[in-house]
Amino acid sequence: MTTTTSARTIAPSSGPLARLRRAEPSSYIVYVGFVLIAVVMSIVLHDDGFLTRQNLINILLQTAPITVMAVGTVFVLSLGEIDLSIGAVVALSAIMAAVQLRDHGLVAGIVAGLATGLVVGVVNGLLVTKLRLPSFLVTLGMMGLCAGLSQRITRLQAVPSTDVAFNGLFGSGSLAGISTLILWSAVFVLLGHFVYRHTRLGAHVLAAGDNVRAARVSGIKVDRIKIGVLAVSGLSAAVAGLLYTGRLHGATYTLGSSDLLTVIAAVVIGGTRLFGGRGTVVGALIGSLILGMLNNGLILAGLSDSEQQVARGLIILVAVALTLREDKS
Amino acid sequence: MTDTVPALALTRIRKEFGGVVAIDEFSLTVRRGEVVALVGDNGAGKSTLIKIVSGIHQPTSGEVALDGEPVKLSDPSVARRLGVEVVHQDLAIADHQPVFMNMFLGRELVTGPFRRLDKKRMARETQALVDELDVRIPSARSTIRDLSGGQRQGVAISRATHWAKNLVLMDEPTAALGVAETAKVEELILRLRERNLAVLLVSHNLDQVMRLSDRVTVLRRGVQIGTRTTASTDKNVIVSMITGLQTADA
Ligand SMILES: Nc1ncnc2c1ncn2[C@@H]1O[C@H](COP(=O)(O)OP(=O)(O)OP(=O)(O)O)[C@@H](O)[C@H]1O
Numbered sequence: 262m263t264t265t266t267s268a269r270t271i272a273p274s275s276g277p278l279a280r281l282r283r284a285e286p287s288s289y290i291v292y293v294g295f296v297l298i299a300v301v302m303s304i305v306l307h308d309d310g311f312l313t314r315q316n317l318i319n320i321l322l323q324t325a326p327i328t329v330m331a332v333g334t335v336f337v338l339s340l341g342e343i344d345l346s347i348g349a350v351v352a353l354s355a356i357m358a359a360v361q362l363r364d365h366g367l368v369a370g371i372v373a374g375l376a377t378g379l380v381v382g383v384v385n386g387l388l389v390t391k392l393r394l395p396s397f398l399v400t401l402g403m404m405g406l407c408a409g410l411s412q413r414i415t416r417l418q419a420v421p422s423t424d425v426a427f428n429g430l431f432g433s434g435s436l437a438g439i440s441t442l443i444l445w446s447a448v449f450v451l452l453g454h455f456v457y458r459h460t461r462l463g464a465h466v467l468a469a470g471d472n473v474r475a476a477r478v479s480g481i482k483v484d485r486i487k488i489g490v491l492a493v494s495g496l497s498a499a500v501a502g503l504l505y506t507g508r509l510h511g512a513t514y515t516l517g518s519s520d521l522l523t524v525i526a527a528v529v530i531g532g533t534r535l536f537g538g539r540g541t542v543v544g545a546l547i548g549s550l551i552l553g554m555l556n557n558g559l560i561l562a563g564l565s566d567s568e569q570q571v572a573r574g575l576i577i578l579v580a581v582a583l584t585l586r587e588d589k590s
Numbered sequence: 591m592t593d594t595v596p597a598l599a600l601t602r603i604r605k606e607f608g609g610v611v612a613i614d615e616f617s618l619t620v621r622r623g624e625v626v627a628l629v630g631d632n633g634a635g636k637s638t639l640i641k642i643v644s645g646i647h648q649p650t651s652g653e654v655a656l657d658g659e660p661v662k663l664s665d666p667s668v669a670r671r672l673g674v675e676v677v678h679q680d681l682a683i684a685d686h687q688p689v690f691m692n693m694f695l696g697r698e699l700v701t702g703p704f705r706r707l708d709k710k711r712m713a714r715e716t717q718a719l720v721d722e723l724d725v726r727i728p729s730a731r732s733t734i735r736d737l738s739g740g741q742r743q744g745v746a747i748s749r750a751t752h753w754a755k756n757l758v759l760m761d762e763p764t765a766a767l768g769v770a771e772t773a774k775v776e777e778l779i780l781r782l783r784e785r786n787l788a789v790l791l792v793s794h795n796l797d798q799v800m801r802l803s804d805r806v807t808v809l810r811r812g813v814q815i816g817t818r819t820t821a822s823t824d825k826n827v828i829v830s831m832i833t834g835l836q837t838a839d840a
């Protein structure tokens with residue numbers, strides 16, 4: 262007994278063991294939850310084909326747009342802001358892309374889609390920093406604006422996407438046997454993780470979300486970072502919109518309409534603080550996969566659409582309540 | 591001798607917030623190797639003055655000169671570049687980040703072609719620094735939130751000590767500390783003086799002011815009552831200047 266105690270006091274302060282000991286439950290509970298849910302579902306839904314290779318790949322494909330947006334949202338929440346417009350930006354970007362794709366071809370379609378998300382994000386950022394408005398109000402307003410525009414532009418009709426190259430690039434195709442949906446998610450997660458954990462920009466996002474005054478007096482350009490991060494959030498929603506368009510071979514004004522809650526839940530379940538200063542990109546990926554698995558399970562279990570919706574809402578509430586407990590103290 | 595040029599010279603500084611006058615007219619010099627105390631009751635304008643010299647607020651009128659050069663401190667990074675370090679009254683540290691990230695906040699070390707954060711080196715240098723200053727924290731990788739008030743203050747002061755080139759501003763650095771920690775911070779302040787830095791210290795603890803400072807300047811409701819050489823005045827005089835029993839020097 263005494264040897265363990267003394268070993269503990271002289272143990273080095275870095276290294277995986279020390280890190281694990283220092284880690285708070287909220288930072289690894291998501292991995293435990295992920296494994297538990299996967300095991301339970303493999304057993305319960307075994308006969309419904311949960312564990313088949315095709316079903317597991319399906320889960321990855323279905324969660325790709327959520328994962329992409331979750332990466333952007335990790336940065337936004339870490340900064341102490343929120344972007345409620347992402348779901349509506351998905352639809353607007355998808356529609357702008359599909360319309361340009363139809364009228365002017367591949368490049369115009371991609372540029373229009375991405376530019377839409379970028380512009381919305383930058384406008385959000387400018388309103389938040391220059392007019393000092395709270396981001397939840399700005400992005401709520403932007404959500405309504407984008408949703409209205411989407412409905413007007415399409416007159417509630419679907420805009421088909423028949424461009425083979427576009428559909429292949431964003432969701433229907435594959436490279437070296439790997440679906441482009443998975444490749445896009447991987448690019449976002451890897452790049453996002455690197456920037457978040459290993460660059461000065463990531464450190465400044467965390468510092469600004471943690472104590473904005475401390476960040477300012479340390480010479481960190483907080484406003485510039487806010488505009489940039491909200492722009493990236495808009496851009497990630499635009500990429501999600503393109504992924505839906507490529508996968509479904511068309512865009513409608515309803516795309517992404519239920520994604521906002523899912524994305525925020527994935528990020529929070531993953532271990533990112535709702536109020537800024539702490540977070541994880543890899544955790545958000547796991548959170549997104551957990552919600553994807555549960556969603557898939559509900560379908561396999563044969564629940565009706567409305568039952569699924571109720572169950573999804575409950576799951577998200579429970580998961581978020583469990584992971585948020587720490588912040589109440 | 592370069593000592594004739596003060597590290598900090600404030601001339602007729604005035605600061606208004608909207609229509610409210612926070613500082614009426616304030617002048618002061620601080621030389622290298624000198625500790626000057628700034629005292630006054632709550633709301634006297636002490637923090638406002640510190641914020642002007644650290645580039646957070648701009649004076650409504652008046653001049654700030656560092657090493658004899660008039661400067662415009664348009665934001666905190668300008669003051670930092672000119673060798674001014676600050677221990678703010680609220681400490682200005684980020685609670686959910688590790689100690690070493692706070693130590694290097696805004697000037698993180700990077701390595702390699704991708705400019706990856708050099709966390710190892712930052713943690714190592716932080717550990718060496720807190721060891722040298724005898725600030726007892728569990729580890730340079732501890733999260734600030736897990737530290738005591740005194741340890742947090744120790745981190746904020748170590749940071750200023752580490753980076754200071756010319757001038758250190760301290761806004762009530764011992765306000766939240768116990769006896770032993772206070773003694774340690776006072777020792778650090780004296781070490782800054784030995785290193786020939788200029789120190790401007792805000793404190794409500796007059797015994798401390800008498801112990802540490804070379805000169806004392808008194809503010810009352812934004813008005814500068816006067817400046818005294820510590821060795822040739824006593825606590826009662828300072829108290830009467832603070833409370834208003836003694837009116838401003840002509
Ligand atoms: N940003 C601001 N906007 C408006 N008024 C301000 C601002 N900052 C300070 N003041 C006012 O200026 C005056 C001086 O405040 P300051 O914080 O400098 O006092 P202080 O001497 O540091 O007091 P304490 O000992 O309580 O820290 C106060 O009346 C305060 O209300």
Ligand SMILES: [Mg+2]
Pocket residue numbers: 636637638679761
């Ligand atoms: Mg003050």
